[in-house]
Amino acid sequence: MSSNRDWTDAFPPLRQLPAEIFSQLREASLIVELPEGSRIFGPGQAPESFLLLLDGTIRVQQTSESGREIVLYRVQAGESCALTTACLMGYEEYQAEGIAETPIRAVAIPRALFDRLIATSRDFRQFVFTAFSRRVTNLFRVIEEVAFERIDVRLAQKLLELAGAKQQVVATHQDLANELGSAREVISRQLNEFARRGWLRVARGVVEITDRPALARLAQHG
Amino acid sequence: MSSNRDWTDAFPPLRQLPAEIFSQLREASLIVELPEGSRIFGPGQAPESFLLLLDGTIRVQQTSESGREIVLYRVQAGESCALTTACLMGYEEYQAEGIAETPIRAVAIPRALFDRLIATSRDFRQFVFTAFSRRVTNLFRVIEEVAFERIDVRLAQKLLELAGAKQQVVATHQDLANELGSAREVISRQLNEFARRGWLRVARGVVEITDRPALARLAQHG
DNA sequence: GAGGGTCTGTAACTAAGTCACCGAGACAGT
DNA sequence: ACTGTCTCGGTGACTTAGTTACAGACCCTC
Structure with a gap:
């Protein structure tokens, strides 16, 4: 008790x-x-x-x-x-x-x-x-x-928010879509685009951030 | 006083x-x-x-x-x-x-x-x-x-709401876009589509509703 | 009736969301 | 280890919404 x-x-x-x-x-x-x-x-x-x-x-x-x-x-x-x-x-x-x-x-x-x-x-x-x-x-x-905000900007913001001080976010693409009120496919595409730019790496259920400053730059509206 | x-x-x-x-x-x-x-x-x-x-x-x-x-x-x-x-x-x-x-x-x-x-x-x-x-x-x-809602559905709802008991809404396309957080061109297109279907008539700064039931049907998710 | 401001139309384009399907990985049970 | 099942992510074709950049039409005032 x-x-x-x-x-x-x-x-x-x-x-x-x-x-x-x-x-x-x-x-x-x-x-x-x-x-x-x-x-x-x-x-x-x-x-x-x-x-x-x-x-x-x-x-x-x-x-x-x-x-x-x-x-x-x-x-x-x-x-x-x-x-x-x-x-x-x-x-x-x-x-x-x-x-x-x-x-x-x-x-x-x-x-x-x-x-x-x-x-x-x-x-x-x-x-x-x-x-x-x-x-x-x-x-x-x-x-x-x-x-009013673009989905890539919002995703970058949310990733940084969810990561906090850590370097990784444990969430499926669907989870991230649910955070933003978007669709899984949209998030998948954005994540792959971020990965292509070298900002992060994606694995099953995990997003590992590799270039925080780049994400941060996009997040504050760049 | x-x-x-x-x-x-x-x-x-x-x-x-x-x-x-x-x-x-x-x-x-x-x-x-x-x-x-x-x-x-x-x-x-x-x-x-x-x-x-x-x-x-x-x-x-x-x-x-x-x-x-x-x-x-x-x-x-x-x-x-x-x-x-x-x-x-x-x-x-x-x-x-x-x-x-x-x-x-x-x-x-x-x-x-x-x-x-x-x-x-x-x-x-x-x-x-x-x-x-x-x-x-x-x-x-x-x-x-x-x-989550489609813009045509939201526009239909808003038109009915703004019309109240009256048959017309006094508002520019830009005004309606501002109501919904959308863009003027989008609203213009939707209004013209509604007009094409005979649901309303558009004039400068005025929308005259001619088929309320049709709008209402769309508004409640049809 | 000329000029300036407001309002609307249009086309081409980009961004976002939807649909349908697939395949890879994880995992449990045998 | 094999198999069936489930979750997760990838992909392409498509629709819808928003953007950009104009051009006219309407309206009011001088």
Whole structure:
């Protein structure tokens, strides 16, 4: 059993709460653990609580009727599912779905308590609105990129993003297509073109970056 | 001078407020009027208050470097600029811009008072979150359509939406392209194709719908 | 009624997505 | 090791969407 020991440390705004609410928070919220691949929420599966992610990554994506997918954003450890919550509070049908990309550990704050936190704590409000704000701003960027950016530029960006500090990205061409809302064949062609230019090497399920600067140059719109 | 006479009638949640806050609301908020075409907010122009729209329409759109535009959503009378506000509260740089499509009249609730309303009134929270929820859900639809829907289907949908009950849409091809984040030539071609099929007639700056059912059939994915 | 601005038409081209199919590699079971 | 199956990637022909670069048509004002 995971105890509620120390998790509030990860969320400074919570430490500012009045003692009474703070103890309610420890009592009423529970720590949930879910295996990789779990569907955290999705159409017709409204979340019943506000999630604070302690460990792991949640991928939020959308699937079209034709089966094509696009990744909207990721929730990382230390962040909250703020958009989900807003939809929860607003009763609206949430269109996207959230998948655990890794095993995850999260705090689930029940709806009623969430409402009380919002009412009570200015810091908590700030925390929630900031999270909203970041997500929405990011959504705007997604729209802009899908609508106006070339696919090679977007692919270069995404490869660098997914690689992080590492030199390789573990993903199939289909996975990359799903990231960008594109089609597998398109990604395959672009990757082969990148490989032909010596920017990377492709193997089954892996892309190994060999010329980061070149990718970066293309990514920032060159 | 517009007095603060009756505007709260348009927003039922406000009527539930405690008398003290309610009178503050009447005092501290002011009614603003702006002419058509005003830029309400935009990049590098953060709104300083929460807006409740009494009359008119605000178009929220995004412009790419290359000059292409896409309409994200519209704020109608009786609604609020909830997304804007979240970004305001969260200090994030707002990427989109808001333009008055008609002369508008709105109530501007200062930031501090907005915060107090959120803290005080459950109904007000519900109101704000619901508005938020609707916008976000709508943004998800925009992403899905831009990413996955055919341009002819999207154009048919948009024409029906813009026409409303009327039989005509007053807009140039460029305007329609900006609605959808597409290019003028593409829209011209599609409109001519629709005209060839007898679904509409095009004139300079006007599209007259002659076969609504046909457009509707295409719009709902046919 | 001339000139300038806005709006639309057109053609040739590039980029992106779709369709249909294939073959190579991985892997499990016998 | 052999075989069947499944996933992954390659390929070519095709359609759709967006781009580039014009040319006219319409409209308003002077």
